[in-house]
Every structure is written in C-alpha cells, then in structure tokens.
Amino acid sequence: MPRKLDLRTGRPVWSAYRAPAVPTSALTRDVTTDVLIIGMGISGAMMAEALTADGHSVICIDRRGPLKGSTAATTALVQFEIDQPLSTLSKMIGKAKAQQAWRRSRLAISNLAGRIEDLAIDCRLRRTPSLYLAGTLLGPAEMRDEAEARRQAGVAATYLTPQPLAQTFGIDRGGAILSHGNIALDPRKLTAGLLLKALERKARLYAPAEATAIEDSAGEAVVATKDGPTITARHVVLATGYELVDIVPAAAHRIISTWAIATRPQPRKLWPGPAFIWEASDPYLYLRATADGRVICGGEDEDFADETRRDELIADKSARIADKLGRLFPYLDVRPEFAWTGSFGTTSAGLPYIGAVPGHPRIHAVMGYGGNGITFSRIASEIISASIKGSADTDAELFAFNR
Structure with a gap:
C-alpha cells in the first residue's frame, strides 16, 4: 500500500x-x-x-x-509565498488562478495563527516578516515586477532597493521584497x-x-x-x-532532497525582526531564527531520492550551508550544532x-x-x-x- x-x-x-x-x-x-x-x-x-x-x-x-x-x-518557515513567484505562476496556470492561489495561501496563514491562539497551543508562535532576496532566478528588475504582481493581487509587498536593504538588514543584494504576515513556530x-x-x-x-x-x-x-x-x-x-x-x-511530481543546519542560540546577533530570509535562486538558501535565537538555515536542494546518497552528503552540505550563511551574515557563529536532511515532493507549479x-x-x-x-x-x-x-x-x- x-x-x-x-x-x-x-x-x-x-x-x-x-x-x-x-x-x-x-x-x-x-x-x-x-x-x-x-x-x-x-x-x-x-x-x-x-x-x-x-x-x-x-x-x-x-x-x-x-x-x-x-x-x-521541517524548518517551519510558515509562509504564504508559494515556491513559484506569482509572476511566474501566472504564466503557468493563468493570472486569475495564480492570484487566487496566493490569496488563499495568505488567508491560510492568518487562519492558522488565529486557530493556534484560539486553542492556546504553546508552539512558540511568532508573527514574522519575510525578505525575498534577488538572485539567479529573479534579478532586481524581475523582483520589481513580482512586487507589482503581488500588489495587483492584493497581497502587500514592498520592494527594497539596495540602500534600504543594506541599511535595515545589513545585506548586500541588488534588491529584495519585504512582506508581512508570516509565522514562525515549533512544528x-x-x-x-x-x-x-x-x-x-x-x-x-x-x-x-x-x-x-x-x-x-x-x-x-x-x-x-x-x-x-x-x-x-x-x-x-x-x-x-x-x-x-x-x-x-x-501526479507529475518529483522527490527533492534538502539539507539544513541550526546554530547555537545567539539572540543578540540576529538581523532585524528575525525576518524569514530566502532567495530567488536555484538552489536557494532559506533561513529563520528560533524563539531562543538559533539560526536555522537550509537549502542546497538536489533532484534525487536516493536515501543513502542523501545521508552521506550531510557533512559536505552542512559545511556549504554554513559557508553561505557566513557570507550573508559575517558576524554570526555559523558552526552547526544540528544538521539533518529530508526528502520532499514538488510539482512543477509548486x-x-x-x-x-x-x-x-x-x-x-x-x-x-x-x-x-x-x-x-x-x-x-x-x-x-x-x-x-x-x-x-x-x-x-x-x-x-x-x-
């Protein structure tokens, strides 16, 4: 079965x-x-x-x-931003459906947060902004288009040019989209x-x-x-x-392997508003903080499901993820205290x-x-x-x- x-x-x-x-x-x-x-x-x-x-x-x-x-x-970056950017998804399934998928995704986050609060479940729930960095898949010009596509769908987004991005977050990138209304929790x-x-x-x-x-x-x-x-x-x-x-x-799906690390707690070294951070690249890096100030960082995804090979790569992938995290935030202690890998499925539209x-x-x-x-x-x-x-x-x- x-x-x-x-x-x-x-x-x-x-x-x-x-x-x-x-x-x-x-x-x-x-x-x-x-x-x-x-x-x-x-x-x-x-x-x-x-x-x-x-x-x-x-x-x-x-x-x-x-x-x-x-x-x-799971790294539990519980966010409404679907893997496929809205501007890309619109080309795949049509603008109206893509907008509706994004809106429903945002509503789900809001409903989930409300439900957790109503039920008084202690899962370290925290409302968290999200920062989507320009990368190899979407450069600064495409990021502006993406922010505009979200605004048209009624999903608020702020496009940040390099200067405010560097001033607020200390990140040197060509641009980013800042959004609000996501949640961090302990899954x-x-x-x-x-x-x-x-x-x-x-x-x-x-x-x-x-x-x-x-x-x-x-x-x-x-x-x-x-x-x-x-x-x-x-x-x-x-x-x-x-x-x-x-x-x-x-379904037309494929299995992806992903890797993640978590650092020691260092709450004083975190970036502002411990925003979720991920990038418009392939493979992309994604990171968040835990309630006690550990940094969880994952990525380096690969298209295969061979469990033995996936597990053998933990040490190498952890070192690569730590290195990328250190380049993004040089003042963090990026040494992994936890390292793990998992497999998940994905569809073309996400x-x-x-x-x-x-x-x-x-x-x-x-x-x-x-x-x-x-x-x-x-x-x-x-x-x-x-x-x-x-x-x-x-x-x-x-x-x-x-x-």
Whole structure:
C-alpha cells in the first residue's frame, strides 16, 4: 500500500525542545468511525483538529507514531509565498488562478495563527516578516515586477532597493521584497498540541498501526491493517506525506532532497525582526531564527531520492550551508550544532494536490508538496473538512487532482 521511505536523517533542531507526549493505543479489534486519518504528522493533526471541531468521530493511525515522520525535519518557515513567484505562476496556470492561489495561501496563514491562539497551543508562535532576496532566478528588475504582481493581487509587498536593504538588514543584494504576515513556530509542539486537542474531543489514536489495503464502496471505506483489525469509516483522509499510497494517482511530481543546519542560540546577533530570509535562486538558501535565537538555515536542494546518497552528503552540505550563511551574515557563529536532511515532493507549479481521489469520492488525499507544506496542510484541513460536511470550498478546484 504506501511506498516506504526513510523521510529524514540526522538530528533536527526540534529535538532540542520537548514536545508534549501524545498518548496512543494499540489497535486490537475491528473499529468503526466517521473519518479515518492515515498519518499523524502535521497534516493529519490539522485534519483531526478540524474534523473533531465539526463533531465527527475520528480515528488516526500511523505506522511509526505521532510526530515521527517528516514533520520533525521541517524548518517551519510558515509562509504564504508559494515556491513559484506569482509572476511566474501566472504564466503557468493563468493570472486569475495564480492570484487566487496566493490569496488563499495568505488567508491560510492568518487562519492558522488565529486557530493556534484560539486553542492556546504553546508552539512558540511568532508573527514574522519575510525578505525575498534577488538572485539567479529573479534579478532586481524581475523582483520589481513580482512586487507589482503581488500588489495587483492584493497581497502587500514592498520592494527594497539596495540602500534600504543594506541599511535595515545589513545585506548586500541588488534588491529584495519585504512582506508581512508570516509565522514562525515549533512544528512538533504544534502537531502534538493539535492531536491532544483532538483527543480531548474523543478522537482515537492508534500507533503503531499500518494500513495495508483500502476497499471503498458507495457507502463506506474499509481499511485493512498489518496486524489484522479493520477500520470501517465513512471517509478516509490520506495524510501520509511523500509516502504515496498506491490508490492516489501518480501526479507529475518529483522527490527533492534538502539539507539544513541550526546554530547555537545567539539572540543578540540576529538581523532585524528575525525576518524569514530566502532567495530567488536555484538552489536557494532559506533561513529563520528560533524563539531562543538559533539560526536555522537550509537549502542546497538536489533532484534525487536516493536515501543513502542523501545521508552521506550531510557533512559536505552542512559545511556549504554554513559557508553561505557566513557570507550573508559575517558576524554570526555559523558552526552547526544540528544538521539533518529530508526528502520532499514538488510539482512543477509548486501547488499541492488536495481533495477526493478521482473515482474514490470517500477517499481524500493531502499531498502538500513544495516548501509550503504547513501552509498547504492548513488549506487541506479547510477544503477537506468542508467536503466531508457536504459544503463546497470555492478554491477546491485550484488544488483538485483533476485540475
């Protein structure tokens, strides 16, 4: 059923911070529920919280356990800026759709921040500006066009020329776009907090429990598990990350390997407003700070999924990332205290696939894709919970499998 991948290796920075324990039970007998969610990472946790809030009975299963997949490998730059710049995406899927995707992405960040505050989940949430630096893909002239495209879409952006960029941030680049309204958080603490909220509402969490087959009919779906018991549900949500389930159509995606480091805490050396910083280059560098002042920096992405080769490159890639970070901010101590690698999927447009699997109206899939996994997980929790409730989401078509 799922194709198994080793999703991450090394020591992600989040292991330095304790996430609350999420209790799970063993699945020892056949069970029935309104919705079965397969996967207890950040996507599954957001779905569980949204669906229990709507009053559904929910079961979550995971073959590893809560928070044990790629959630811990994310650098958690939770931003609305999609991997494809708005000006580029407009050429790929049309201006109206591209604008709508960007607007929905920004709304998702705002909704997620509001939800975390409403639920009082302690995940070190901080509202953070974002600085997009001119690079090899978009030079200063294209950056101006991108800022204008965002303004036309109603997504505020300020174009910075080299002088204010150097004065405010101490960065020497040909230009940059400054935007507001993104959030930084601890992804493990958030995932645990959402699952615990679902548990309070009587969700049942079983792990380790591995789905091996899904049989769906007009009225229900029956999921077989490796150890024998079956789960019968009105709806199934596949939140299995990049371990794609065979029933999901093979979207035009590719698997990318990425690497990241985190420094020791150095809060006094951080740049203003600890803005997220990333660049319009390929491969691009991306960085953020943690609440206690560590710098997380990642990049050096490569197009391959060979786990052994990916893992062997950790030392070399960490040194390269540290070197690039040192060139950007010479006064930082860039020595890695944590270094890790992970794999993620991406589509050409950088947009996720969310919704019912073609030919299987009771099976819904969340395929996050790209660098905005957490943002897309939020969008998925909105679109799929609306679909299960029987109401339509105006943007469902943008992200559907048959788009």
